[in-house]
Amino acid sequence: MTDVDRHILNRLQDGLPIVERPFAVAAEELDISEATLLERLEALKESGVLSRFGPMYHAERLGGGLTLAAMAIPEERFDAIVEQVNAFAEVAHNYRREHRLNMWFVLATETPERIEETIAAIEAATGYPVYNMPKQEEFHVRLHLPV
Amino acid sequence: MSDSICRSEASLTAPIDDIDRAIILATQAGLPLVSDPWAAVGEQVDLSGEEVRRRMALMQEHGVIRRIAAVPNHYRLGYVANGMTVWDVSDEEIDRLGREVARHPGVSHCYRRPRHLPDWPYNLFAMLHGRSRVEVERQAEEIAETLGNACRDHRILYSTRILKKTGLRLAKKTTSRT
Numbered sequence: 001m002t003d004v005d006r007h008i009l010n011r012l013q014d015g016l017p018i019v020e021r022p023f024a025v026a027a028e029e030l031d032i033s034e035a036t037l038l039e040r041l042e043a044l045k046e047s048g049v050l051s052r053f054g055p056m057y058h059a060e061r062l063g064g065g066l067t068l069a070a071m072a073i074p075e076e077r078f079d080a081i082v083e084q085v086n087a088f089a090e091v092a093h094n095y096r097r098e099h100r101l102n103m104w105f106v107l108a109t110e111t112p113e114r115i116e117e118t119i120a121a122i123e124a125a126t127g128y129p130v131y132n133m134p135k136q137e138e139f140h141v142r143l144h145l146p147v
Numbered sequence: 148m149s150d151s152i153c154r155s156e157a158s159l160t161a162p163i164d165d166i167d168r169a170i171i172l173a174t175q176a177g178l179p180l181v182s183d184p185w186a187a188v189g190e191q192v193d194l195s196g197e198e199v200r201r202r203m204a205l206m207q208e209h210g211v212i213r214r215i216a217a218v219p220n221h222y223r224l225g226y227v228a229n230g231m232t233v234w235d236v237s238d239e240e241i242d243r244l245g246r247e248v249a250r251h252p253g254v255s256h257c258y259r260r261p262r263h264l265p266d267w268p269y270n271l272f273a274m275l276h277g278r279s280r281v282e283v284e285r286q287a288e289e290i291a292e293t294l295g296n297a298c299r300d301h302r303i304l305y306s307t308r309i310l311k312k313t314g315l316r317l318a319k320k321t322t323s324r325t
């Protein structure tokens with residue numbers, strides 16, 4: 001990664017303005033040409049340094065349901081249960097973590113009511129309880145990784 | 148755009164219509180990397196570039212779009228230690244302290260969530276990202292100082308494996324909401 005790439009990543013984690021020719025505006029701030037900026041972004045995406053570039057939508061404001069849920073799965077059953085849980089389309093992310101509660105996943109549903117139904121379905125399918133941990137207050141959502 | 152800090156959001160559903168929904172479907176995987184991205188999106192959804200831009204600006208104003216941004220892969224940038232820190236904070240002080248914790252550098256997400264006693268006493272969650280576990284632990288130490296006596300206990304749960312990561316996706320069915 002070059003210095004220009006670093007500047008681009010640092011600047012564009014903060015957001016692109018929604019204006020005419022937005023990349024030209026950002027490029028000017030970065031003191032590079034619009035063509036260079038677009039080319040570098042494409043290359044960063046291609047190489048996997050960028051997971052994506054685009055709008056970050058706010059699930060609940062779209063009318064959907066969103067929650068974080070956890071399960072405690074015995075080691076010998078873990079892989080089989082992962083498969084069952086991941087089979088639910090509503091499971092958006094799922095991480096293994098170091099704790100007795102060793103499986104942590106985000107559920108995203110079309111409506112808020114579907115969250116409870118999905119949790120009940122996962123419990124029925126796996127035979128293990130699901131700990132529902134919906135957010136009660138959001139203090140901060142802002143991923144910025146300086147490079 | 149400013150950070151969303153300390154807003155109760157349970158009842159905040161923004162007014163989006165089927166046209167907004169079409170724009171969301173066309174852009175949720177990413178914005179076209181071209182000089183006029185609004186026109187490029189417009190071609191997909193049969194709108195003028197100007198209308199796409201106007202609607203997306205409005206969605207950002209309503210908080211439906213947090214921002215349009217580069218989302219780096221943590222690991223590829225060297226952020227290999229990703230710890231979910233969880234804290235048992237006194238209910239009386241969590242609103243004030245949650246806001247303070249959110250200001251610490253390294254915190255990407257910070258939420259209040261329900262306890263599940265006796266198994267799970269933690270009610271404040273802060274995601275930390277570092278280039279090593281030592282760095283994450285140092286950040287956690289600073290948060291512990293901020294919380295002081297209001298915090299009874301905390302843990303750092305590192306992720307050891309990504310089991311699934313498809314991201315949030317709107318289904319391709321249209322429903323009108325008002």
